[in-house]
Amino acid sequence: MLKDMKELFKEQWEHHNLIFRMAKFEVKGMYQIHYLGSIWQFINPIIQVGIYFVVFGIGLRGGRPIDGDIPFLLWLLMGLIPWFFISPTMVQGSNSIYQKVNLVSKMNFPVSLLPTIRIVGNSFQFLALLVVLFIITLLYGIFPSVQLLQLPYYLLSMYMFLFAFTIWSSTIATLIRDYQNLLQSMMRMILYLSPILWDPMGDRVPDWLGNILKLNPFYYIIEGIRSSFLGGDWFFEDPIYLLYFWTLTFIMLYFGSRMHFRFRKDFVDYL
Amino acid sequence: MAKVEFKNVSKVYDMYAKQSDKLLDLLSIRSKKSTKQFWALRDISFEVNDGETIGIVGLNGSGKSTISNILAQVIQPSSGEVTINGVTSLIAISAGLNNNLNGYENIDLKCMMHGLTVEEIEAVKPSIIDFADIGEHINQPVKNYSSGMRSRLGFAIAVHTDPDILIIDEALSVGDSTFANKCLLKMEEFKQQGKTIFFISHSAKQMKTFCDRVLWVHYGRLKNFGAKKRVLGNYVEFTEWFDQLSEEEKKKYKQNMLRKQYTVQEKTKRKQADKKNKWTAFGHLAMFIPLLVLGALIVLGY
Numbered sequence: 001m002l003k004d005m006k007e008l009f010k011e012q013w014e015h016h017n018l019i020f021r022m023a024k025f026e027v028k029g030m031y032q033i034h035y036l037g038s039i040w041q042f043i044n045p046i047i048q049v050g051i052y053f054v055v056f057g058i059g060l061r062g063g064r065p066i067d068g069d070i071p072f073l074l075w076l077l078m079g080l081i082p083w084f085f086i087s088p089t090m091v092q093g094s095n096s097i098y099q100k101v102n103l104v105s106k107m108n109f110p111v112s113l114l115p116t117i118r119i120v121g122n123s124f125q126f127l128a129l130l131v132v133l134f135i136i137t138l139l140y141g142i143f144p145s146v147q148l149l150q151l152p153y154y155l156l157s158m159y160m161f162l163f164a165f166t167i168w169s170s171t172i173a174t175l176i177r178d179y180q181n182l183l184q185s186m187m188r189m190i191l192y193l194s195p196i197l198w199d200p201m202g203d204r205v206p207d208w209l210g211n212i213l214k215l216n217p218f219y220y221i222i223e224g225i226r227s228s229f230l231g232g233d234w235f236f237e238d239p240i241y242l243l244y245f246w247t248l249t250f251i252m253l254y255f256g257s258r259m260h261f262r263f264r265k266d267f268v269d270y271l
Numbered sequence: 272m273a274k275v276e277f278k279n280v281s282k283v284y285d286m287y288a289k290q291s292d293k294l295l296d297l298l299s300i301r302s303k304k305s306t307k308q309f310w311a312l313r314d315i316s317f318e319v320n321d322g323e324t325i326g327i328v329g330l331n332g333s334g335k336s337t338i339s340n341i342l343a344q345v346i347q348p349s350s351g352e353v354t355i356n357g358v359t360s361l362i363a364i365s366a367g368l369n370n371n372l373n374g375y376e377n378i379d380l381k382c383m384m385h386g387l388t389v390e391e392i393e394a395v396k397p398s399i400i401d402f403a404d405i406g407e408h409i410n411q412p413v414k415n416y417s418s419g420m421r422s423r424l425g426f427a428i429a430v431h432t433d434p435d436i437l438i439i440d441e442a443l444s445v446g447d448s449t450f451a452n453k454c455l456l457k458m459e460e461f462k463q464q465g466k467t468i469f470f471i472s473h474s475a476k477q478m479k480t481f482c483d484r485v486l487w488v489h490y491g492r493l494k495n496f497g498a499k500k501r502v503l504g505n506y507v508e509f510t511e512w513f514d515q516l517s518e519e520e521k522k523k524y525k526q527n528m529l530r531k532q533y534t535v536q537e538k539t540k541r542k543q544a545d546k547k548n549k550w551t552a553f554g555h556l557a558m559f560i561p562l563l564v565l566g567a568l569i570v571l572g573y
Contacts (some may be wrong), residue, residue: 018383025380029371033412103367107384176294211570240573244565251558265347268340269284 004257023121079196085126093166115166145231154224168256280351322465326482360434374409385432403427
């Protein structure tokens, strides 16, 4: 039953060197034509953080901190920095097979690496921003607690979810092109349904609404990363939520790998 | 043992009137009875031995590129059997280089994708650069290249990845005669090394000097396969006959031939889902039960 899934992981593992080398070239190719080069990897997020801070932090919240003592800007950064990684990776990862299959099908190179290469390629920026976030947290006078130890767990959750999602999604996006447009609109919507720009656990939001929003897997990831930095709950303190997240990821991976191997040979015919 | 063997190979494309029909077919829920089909290749069988050089000729749209794509395993045949004993490398005009990267980086990237290690790439790099012969441009992004330079670089990389079956799909028609000669010399070298080569071209002249046997595809069917002298003779005879036809007759001939490539496929009734299938479907649905239960618990605030 798990044959496809095993095969999928085997391919990734056997080619892990290739994945990293290809990812490096992807990033290089993306920024080489710009005069400011890879500085754009930082300029883009800074501009966006600035806008969201003015609109949501100052405009809507009047600069009030979250939960009484967490500065809004810091709280916002902890949501936006993962989001700047998650959102483009999901969109580009889904598009990766459609975009590149023509190139790679002529070579002995498994197609399933394409979404992974995107994930790894975007990780360089993300990990750099994560270090910046860590420094900013220190500058705010918030020092790491034991809970920082669970950051690797939440990063692993995020990567597993992205991997499962892009395998599933890249297959659909190749077969049905409309899906890519739908996904782009959905991502814009999910930004507002995740605890990134506003706090769904604040007192103005009824409990039932907050609970429904928790079904969104990004809620799990982003709140988890925040709790690692700010010393919140441990990840095993909410086993039901943990199980929910991993069941969802598993289902995506299961159907994703099945579909991927079912259609792999026909991808070129669908271009 | 044959190096490459095609056994009754066909490639059929469904012709959909609407884009939505394609989707419905994909989900196999279409109610419409029949589909129009186009036979890009029909019932092609041939055998090629190790070390042979095979020319493939035919008019535009006769299925040459479909054969080369099947040989390179880019596409799968719809029916029939393809046996390929070795590693193939397809050299086509669309070299597939990354436009934003420069020549060096593209060499790295493409060799990497062909499965070469870092050391191997460093070892072949000078000879690739030398063969492509594009001078200072090697430091420039590929988007600044002329089309000739691009195909030269693509060709240079492809021949240095050490394939044992080469498929050359009209790649030589872009370069100037100096480069074409250089490529032919390289091909000659490959031939000496006993590699199998498929050579797709309109130019009967290049083929005459270079190929052992020639395969003529004509509107999706194998018209002729055998000694180059005989097949090329027939082919040249045919093109001469075809060229002297009036425009009207040419059109009529083409339409007539194309009509034979279209068929209407009656949709066969779907076989009743066997028990095993039913159980897997049931198992798949069962996987969602824990998710729904957990989701409900979260919404209810457990």
